Amino acid sequence: MMILPKFHLMRPRSLTDALKGLAEYPGALPVAGGTDLLVSMKHGLFHPTHLVELKGVDELKRKEINDNGAWLGASLRLSQLRDDPAVQQRYPALSEAAGLVASPSLQNRGTLGGNVCLDTRCWYYNQSAFWRHSRGYCLKREGTICQAAPGSKRCYATFSSDTVPALIALRAGLKTARVYEGALQERELPLEDFFVDDGIRRNRLSPGELVVGVGLPPAEDVRSGFRKYRQRASIDYPLVSVAVALRLRDGRFHDVRVVVGALASAPILAQETMEVLEGSIPSPPLLERAAELVTKGSKPVRNQAASPAHRRHMARVLCRRLLADLADTTAARASGALAHVSRQ
C-alpha cells in the first residue's frame, strides 16, 4: 500500500483555534473527511507540515434550513445533505448532487467544505509519484509543461465537484474566514465568484483561509435538479454534470440558473442558456435550443477517459432532459426520488 507522509496533526476544538493553526504554519492544510487530500498526499502531490483536523470544530457543523433560506456548515457530511428531508424538499439539486458523489461510504466521510474545495483533476496529475516520474511532471506539480495540452501555458485540470454546480444553481453564497496578522477576517461572496478557470489556482482561497459554510436563499417555488454523467453507476468522478434551478410561474420559466460542471477548470454558469429560457414558455424546441447553448465556449481537453466532444454532447443531453423533467411537475418529483439509483 502507499504510505502517508509524516505530518503533525492538530485537533482544534474551535474555529478560532483552527484558523490560528492555519495562520501559524504556512505549510498547514485543513482536513475534514480526507477523501481527496489523503489520497493526494499518498501520491506525493501535497506535503503539508501540519494537518488541521476540523472534526472537533462544532461551529462548522451547523445546519439551519427554514423559509428564510439555509445555512450549511462546511463540516456537514455529504450523506447528511443527501438524506436531510428539508434539503431534499427545498433544494433537491443539492441532495441529488451529494448522493452522486463517489459512493455511499465516501459520502459518509466527505464534507460539504471539502467538496467545495475539491482539487481539480487530470489524468496526468492524479497519479503516483512513480507514474508522474515516468511520464514526466506537469504544470500543476513539479513540471513545466501541460501533459494534456503540451502547447498550453495554462493547466486544464478539471473542476470535479458535484455539489458546487448544484449550489451555484441554487444561488449559494460562500462564507470564509481566516486569521490575518492576529485578527479574524471574514468574507462572503457568491459561490460562482469563488472559482477561477485555472487548474492550478482553481479558487480564490488565500493562504490560511477556510471555508466556513454556505448560505442559500429561500427556496420558495424553486425547482431544481442535478444530473451527472460518469462511466459507472457509482464511484466515478463526473465526466460532465449539469445543475438547474428555476421557477415556473404563469406557465413560463423564471429565475433560471444553469450550471455545467467538469467541462473546464471551474464551474460554468451557462449564461446564454439561461437567457433563452428566462421568461419563455417551455416547449421541446425551446429546451433543445437552450440545451444546445449550454456548452458554448467550453473547450475541455482530453485529460480523462471520454473524449471532449462526447462530454460536451452529454452536457447538452443532460441539460435538455433535466429541463424537461423540471418543466413537468410529476416527472420532476419522480426523477428527484430516483436520482440515487439512476446512472445520470
Next chain:
Amino acid sequence: MSREFQWIGKALPRVDGVAKLTGEARYTDDLQLPGMLVGKILRSPHAHARIRSIDTSRAEALEGVKAVATGPDAPVQYGILPVAEDEYPLAIDKVRFVGDEVAAVAAIDEATAVRALSLIDVDYEILPPIFDPWEALTREDVKIHEESKVANIERKVSLTFGDVEAGFAAAAYVREDTFFKAAASHAPIEPHSALAQYRDKKLTLWTATQVPHYVHRALAKVLRMPAEQIRVIKPALGGGFGGKGEPFPLEFAACVLARKSGRPVKITYTREEVFLTHRGRHPMHMKVKTGVGKDGTITALHFESLLDGGAHGSYGVVTLYYSGQLLTAPYVVPAYQFDGARVYTNKPPCGAQRGHGGVQPRFAFEVHLDRIATDLGIDPVEIRLRNAVQPNTRTVNELRITSCGFKECLERSSRALSWTERRGKLPRGRGIGIAGGFYVSGAALPIYFNPMPHSNVRIEADRSGRVTVFCGASDIGQGSDTMLALVAAETIGIPPELVRVISADTDTTPVDLGSYSSRVTFMAGNACRIAAQEVRGRVLAAVAEVYEVPVDQLEIRDRMVPVPGNEEKPLTFAAAVALAEARGGPVSGSGGYTPPKLAGSYRGGGVGPSPAYSFGAYAAEVEVDEETGEITVQRLAAAHDLGLALNPPAAEGQIEGATVMGLGETLWEDHAFLDRGQHASPSLLEYKVPTALDVPDIEAILVESVDPEGPYGAKEVGEGSLHPSIPAVVNAVYDAVGIWMHEVPITPESVLKALRKRGRP
C-alpha cells in the same frame, strides 16, 4: 450412483466463510514475524532501455536499510512455461516495460524502504519502444527479446484439420469479419503479497499464489536451493482469476532479501503494482471466416489471431494455442484452419485470465455466427441448435467430447427470456441476444512434462472421529477447500463439519498443480474421492471383521455405522475408526488423479484436450439509449452445463461472478497504456470494474449432464461461465438498435458512432 446423495447438491456454507466475514481470516499481508522487514521494489520508468549500471551504495548506506538486491543476486531465468523461461526476478541488462522490476530493498519500515529506492542510481540507455502488435510483427531493428528470430514474434502457429478448401467450396454462403477485444486485468481485491523467512538454511515463503507447487519449483531453480529445503504456504487468499497463477518477482525478491539480511521480509504490492504485474487478458486482433450451407450448417472455419503479449512470455504460448483450439466446439466444425501469432510489446506481460485464451475468440465467433444467421434469415438460437456438438463425439482437432448439455443450455437460457415471443419484437432500443461457449475442466497435459498425478489427496481419520483432508490445491476464494470437505464427507458418509481441510502447504500437503484451467474440482475432487473411498473401506473392513458381517452390508450414515443384528448397541463413526486404528495403525487413504491420454496426434495437440468440457449458453436483455450511447444490461439468463452441482450456491456464485467480470470487459474495462507506455488506469478508481449498481439481474441456470469421469459427475464452472457473457450482450445490442459491435469494450461513443454510420444512406 445407486445411493442418493447425503450432502452433494445441497447448500453447504463455505468452510472459511465465517472467518472471512468476521475478518478473522489471515491473508499474507496480515502475517507478522519478529524482526520482520518491509521490502520494496524499484521499477523502470522507461518502456524499453538497456541498463548500463546500477549503483546501490547510497541506498545501502541509508540508516534502517538491511539489504539491497539487484538482478545479479538471482541471475537465473524462469517462466511459468518451460518453453518461455524469459524472466529474471530483477532485471539483468534490460528493462522491457514501464514498471519492470530493477532492484529491491528491505528496510526497517516502509518509509525507509521507499526512501532507499530513491537513492538507487540506475543509468539507462533508452531504446525505442514498441507498443503496437502490428509493428511488433514486422519490426526487425528493435528486438524486445534478442532471441526472437523474426521481428518480435514469440510464437507463430498454423494448424489445419480436415479439408478446409473443400469445406469453403461446398459452402452456400461465406462470411468474413474482423474483431478486436481489448486487454483486461484481473483486479483481485487482495494485492500480491509475499513473506519470506530464511532460518537454519531453510526457506519458508508465505505467498498469495494460485500455484504453490510451481512457485516451489521456481524458487528451487532460481535461488539454487534444494526443493526439500523450501516450504511454500498459501494463506487465505483474496482472489486470483489467473493474476496469481505464476511465480512473481516479489516472491523471489522477498526470499533473496531474507537470505541476505537474515530477517523475515514482507513485500506487498500497491494497487498500481498489481496492475503493472498484470498477466491479464491479451488484447487480440481476430479475423473469422466461416462457410455455411443454406440451412446454416458450418462447412469450414478459418480463424486468425494476433496476440499482443506484452514484455514476457508468461502463459502466452498456451493462450495463443487456446485462441485457436477452443473454436471447434460447441458447434460442429468439419474443416478448420487456424493461424495465429503472439508478439512481444513494451507493456506489462499478458497471461492467463479467467476463461483463458477462449474469451476473445468466443466473442468474435458468436457475434460472427449471429451475423451469418441474420444474413440467412435464420433465428440465432436455431442456427446454434443446428450446429450444436453432440455428446460422445470428437471435434475436428481431436478434442474428446463426453458429457454435453449444450442444447439444454440453449433451450433453457432462451426460454428464460421468452426468446420466441420477444426476439426481434421488442420496442426500439430494447433487445435480447444469445451466445454459446464451452471450456476445459483442467488441461489433460501438465505444464511441465511428468508422469505423476495432477492432483493428490491424503486423508486421515482418527479415533475422535475427526477426518482431515490434505491437498496441495489452492483455495483462492473459489471454494476448493469446501469442495474437498464436501467430496470427502459424501464419500465417507459423514457430515462435512467433521472434515478439516489442510491445503496449499508444500511441507504438509501432497502436490496439486494449482488453481488454473478450471481443474481443481475435477482433478482434486477425483483424487479426494479415491482417498476417501480408501478411508471408508478401511473403516468398514474393520467393522466387518469385528462384527463378522459381510462388508457390503455396511454403510456410514449420520456419524453412525449401523451393523445388521447389532441395532441395540449403535456403533458411532468415531468408534468404528477406533476399531480400524486398533487393527492397522493410523487410518488414512490417498488418491491421485491422472487424466486419460488425450493429447492430439499433431504438434500443438497438447493444448485444448481436457478430460471433460463444460458448456454454456447465455441470453442477455439490454436497453440502448440511442441519444447517449449508453447500454444497460437488464437481465442475463446464464445456463451452464457443469456436469453436476456439488454445492449449488457455490456454482451459482461462480456463474454470477464470471458473468459480472464478462460484463465489465464488455462495457468498461480497457487495460490500456498511454503513448509512452504508462498505464492509463492504474487504480480501482480509473480501471472500471463494475460496481454493485452496474450489475443486472443474473439468473444462473445449472444444467447437469452428469459427466462419466468427473467427481460425482461434476465438471468446471468458474471460467467457461465467462465465455458467453460478452457476445450475448453484443448480440442483444444488435436486436435493440441494429448495430454490430466488433470491438469491446463498447463505449457509449462507439455506439453513437455506429449508429451514425448505420444512419447514413
